[in-house]
Amino acid sequence: MLDALLFASAVNRAATKNQSSLAGKQASRVATDVRHQTEYIKSDVEKLFMITEALWTILKEQHGYTEDDLIARVEAIDMRDGVLDGRVAKSAVKPDCPECGRKLMGRRPVCLYCGTEVILDPFSR
Numbered sequence: 069m070l071d072a073l074l075f076a077s078a079v080n081r082a083a084t085k086n087q088s089s090l091a092g093k094q095a096s097r098v099a100t101d102v103r104h105q106t107e108y109i110k111s112d113v114e115k116l117f118m119i120t121e122a123l124w125t126i127l128k129e130q131h132g133y134t135e136d137d138l139i140a141r142v143e144a145i146d147m148r149d150g151v152l153d154g155r156v157a158k159s160a161v162k163p164d165c166p167e168c169g170r171k172l173m174g175r176r177p178v179c180l181y182c183g184t185e186v187i188l189d190p191f192s193r
C-alpha cells in the first residue's frame with residue numbers, strides 16, 4: 069500500500085509540472101485513481117482489523133484461548149512455506165475436483181470438466 073501511495077505522489081508531482089499537456093492530465097487522472105483505490109484498500113484493511121479483533125475477543129472470552137495460542141497459530145501459518153517472514157505463501161498446488169479428480173482451474177468454484185460445485189478453502193491464495 070505504501071508503494072501505491074508513493075507512486076501516486078510521484079505521478080502527482082509529475083502531473084503538476086505538466087498540467088497543460090495531455091500526458092500531464094492523464095498522469096493526474098492516474099494519480100487520482102491510485103489515491104482512490106488506496107483509500108478503498110485502507111478502508112477494507114481497517115474493517116478487517118475490526119472483524120479480526122471482534123473474533124479474537126470472542127475466542128478469548130468464550131473459549132479461553134490465550135495470546136500465546138494466537139501467536140503460535142500465526143507462526144505455524146507463516147511457516148507453511150518454511151520461511152518466517154510475516155507473509156502467507158500462495159499455494160503452489162491446485163486442488164482436485166472431489167467428483168472427477170481433475171485439477172481445478174484458478175479460483176473457480178465450479179469444475180470446468182464435470183460442473184461440480186466445489187467449496188474452496190476461503191483462505192487459500
Ligand SMILES: [Zn+2]
Nearest residue numbers: 165168179182
Ligand atoms: Zn470435476
